Amino acid sequence: MRRRTVTDRDWAAAPDPVLALAQRDLAFYARTRDRSRRMHYATELGALAATSSTVVAAGLHAPAWLTALIAGGAVFFTGVRQLFSPAARWVVCGQSHETLRRAVDRYRLLPPAERDTAARATLQATIEEVGTNELREWSDTQGQASGQTSGQTQGGALGQGAAPPSA
Template identity: 65%
Template sequence: MRRRTPYTDWLNSPDPVLALAQAELAFYERVRNSSRRWYRLTELGALATASSTVVAAGLSAPAWLTALIAGGALFFTGLRQVFGHGPRYVLAAQSHETLRRAVNRYRLLPADERDERARGELLAAVERVGDEELRQWVEQRNQTSSPLGPTPGGPPLP
């Protein structure tokens, strides 16, 4: 998941770690909501066009119409596979929820207890969420792409 522009306003905040965590939280919320909308759109589009293809063929619709609807089904299937809005939605929702809980724990502390240790724990939570997101993203990319050359550590391809 990419960020459109680097966000550095948190550096000038009275509590920069909290501001950073809230900025990250807002980012994951935007990505989660956008991915959820795109996921629903692609799934409904694939479902509607695939079922319409069957209905059009059953009603003996002109071949060009049936082919056009089938092309739409293929398009939505490709859109689903290329952009992976479903996994992106799940990953952003998981990251958002984990970070939301860490921010809530920090904000529930009385102001005088928000010391360096508490800020360090919040910063560690922000970094863990980022690390986990990156790890899962790499894992998903490795599952969906095939290597173009020899497998690292394996025998050369014939």
């Protein structure tokens, strides 16, 4: 996976900073959603291929080292699925993206003259609500993945890039 450097313009200096902030967050959620979807499919297909190949290799009396290697691949994909929870991340980012996209669309449908303080406050409240919900869902998913009760995380787990970059 290639890491891309996000070159954000300074959203605070934009003519409409709240809209610029929302668009930056939309881009983050879209990238994360798409990456999680690809990772989900890759881990599911990898696990399916490895587990079915293990059975075939054993049935064909393949060397023990080959059968063990293929079975190790199945264990690897299962571990990746449990550790990174790409399916849950895909859903959370998809929900966040859709909620924020709808709020941005409502804001942009307003004539520029009507994009007053109240409209900006509504969009900003939606941005903050989406961020809070996304972080809570991610935290709950991480808590469930590590065997903890919902809402609790291990020390430092929230700092692993779950939320959009703070402004």
